[in-house]
Amino acid sequence: MLDHDDEIHPLFSGAPASTAFKKLRKRIVRQTREAIDAYGMIDKGEGDPQAPRPRWLVCLSGGKDSYTLLAVLHELQWRGLLPVDILACNLDQGQPGFPATVLPEFLQRMDVPHRIEYQDTYSIVVDKVPAGRTFCALCSRLRRGNLYRIAREEGCSAVVLGHHRDDIRALCRVTTLCSDLFSLFFKRLDTSVIHKFSRTSKRMHHAFS
Numbered sequence: 506m507l508d509h510d511d512e513i514h515p516l517f518s519g520a521p522a523s524t525a526f527k528k529l530r531k532r533i534v535r536q537t538r539e540a541i542d543a544y545g546m547i548d549k550g551e552g553d554p555q556a557p558r559p560r561w562l563v564c565l566s567g568g569k570d571s572y573t574l575l576a577v578l579h580e581l582q583w584r585g586l587l588p589v590d591i592l593a594c595n596l597d598q599g600q601p602g603f604p605a606t607v608l609p610e611f612l613q614r615m616d617v618p619h620r621i622e623y624q625d626t627y628s629i630v631v632d633k634v635p636a637g638r639t640f641c642a643l644c645s646r647l648r649r650g651n652l653y654r655i656a657r658e659e660g661c662s663a664v665v666l667g668h669h670r671d672d673i674r675a676l677c678r679v680t681t682l683c684s685d686l687f688s689l690f691f692k693r694l695d696t697s698v699i700h701k702f703s704r705t706s707k708r709m710h711h712a713f714s
Contacts (some may be wrong), residue, residue, distance in 0.1 A: 513580065514579050514580040516617070538581055545589065560588065560659060561578070561661060562594050562664050564594050565593055567593065572667075573667060574584060574667030578591055596624060598648060599623070599626065620659065626648065
């Protein structure tokens with residue numbers, strides 16, 4: 506990767522000019538490309554010039570993880586290394602104090618194709634979850650359902666989320682301790698692994714209940 510302002514994607518404009526940041530950006534871009542290749546995230550036919558160009562729905566929360574993912578995928582696409590179209594998506598769930606104008610204005614200014622969706626799932630969660638209980642499980646389920654729907658409406662073949670390693674670890678613990686299924690956004694997972702984790706999660710659930 507090259508490091509002059511005109512040789513990186515504009516989404517990285519304004520980033521630190523330090524050597525440390527340049528090395529970090531190169532490493533993240535390289536490892537993202539390696540992961541896409543290693544796990545076959547571009548399905549057979551998606552690289553075929555005769556096939557319709559696929560679309561990925563890249564979900565933005567407004568945090569650093571999803572923004573970094575969007576910037577990295579756009580750089581790979583910009584360099585001709587990712588043969589997909591990218592549609593950025595933010596789901597405004599009606600949470601009080603959410604800065605609803607920040608992402609649309611930024612994406613429009615950066616000329617990033619996007620869709621902003623408003624669905625007041627917050628009111629549903631407040632109504633359904635008993636006082637003193639966490640909102641996370643129901644909020645996440647409603648968010649996921651809306652993202653699946655948006656992906657179908659937009660003709661996207663993949664829903665792309667930015668989670669760092671600690672997110673994945675926490676989600677693994679929650680799903681294995683609090684439910685009978687090991688449920689994550691895996692690209693590919695052998696059914697024998699699903700059954701193994703299902704049996705393990707049941708034993709852990711009973712042990713800690």
